[in-house]
């Protein structure tokens with residue numbers, strides 16, 4: 597059993613950031629593409645850098661890897677500076693593993709030799725033991741003497757993972773590592789990869805433009821837009837407490853009502869919405885996801901009925917409905933302004949175009965933001 601001091605030291609190691617980047621900035625051709633990005637990742641933690649194409653995710657990753665220099669800012673690994681504008685530890689001495697979408701296995705080397713490639717300084721026996729244990733972990737031990745061309749895309753991906761993990765990197769940087777795989781394989785390989793990385797206590801920074809992937813993989817999501825991290829937190833919080841309208845839309849379809857605020861209230865055809873702290877005369881966007889629209893099935897064609905939590909029902913006419921697999925998507929043209937509002941309903945619900953229905957919007961599922969320009 598560990599003594600108190602040792603336990604405390606162990607705890608420190610767990611809570612000391614494995615990777616810390618401070619105020620990274622990078623310009624290309626006079627344009628800022630990474631704009632004051634800071635991040636902290638603990639051992640065993642998976643952080644997803646999530647954002648649209650071109651927002652600066654890969655550039656951030658390349659600077660951390662050391663293959664590209666920042667214009668300003670610092671990179672720290674295990675509490676030690678590895679790079680600032682005056683000092684630079686070369687990429688191969690940063691203890692960082694890399695895994696990219698276009699991973700390339702060496703075609704002329706066996707699976708075992710591919711995995712052993714980065715294991716310098718170890719004895720033959722040590723190398724063999726490490727390679728076997730990793731291949732077992734990614735369920736490919738039977739292919740240890742095979743060659744890359746004999747493997748499927750998913751199997752090759754798992755060899756690449758084993759190869760990246762072989763030198764026991766303290767940090768793993770992954771850039772869209774699963775996007776080359778077909779959907780059926782992807783989920784299994786993601787889960788497998790996550791399991792191996794967690795077992796090794798590796799700190800992971802994974803770049804993706806797919807919200808589903810980030811929600812599935814991340815302990816923390818850092819939402820990036822135009823070079824900046826606009827929101828950071830656990831997937832639940834980023835999804836349910838978005839910072840702005842664009843953050844809602846990045847994860848799902850969003851309905852938007854616009855209204856002017858008077859007396860901290862925004863008046864709409866769905867009734868009033870609270871807009872605390874918003875000055876009179878300010879326009880706001882009231883944003884809500886299709887899955888949170890409620891259809892008042894009992895109402896039929898009758899008039900609106902105010903409720904405590906859902907405000908007032910508004911009348912819409914079905915434009916079209918589509919079955920999406922586990923839910924149905926219904927689009928309504930709303931009477932009050934002719935706008936289209938989307939609602940999703942679990943299972944099969946396919947009302948005919950022209951059908952009149954009454955809709956409500958639960959207040960606890962709405963976000964009120966100053967109107968987007």
Ligand code: ATP
Pocket residue numbers: 624625629647648649650651652653654655656805
């Ligand atoms: P994607 O998901 O498409 O890879 P990203 O978020 O990773 O996008 P980056 O690859 O980091 O974005 O690129 C950020 C911006 O910097 C883009 O506008 C890109 O065109 C630009 N950029 C990247 N590398 C260079 C370069 N070497 N020279 C000039 N501009 C570059």
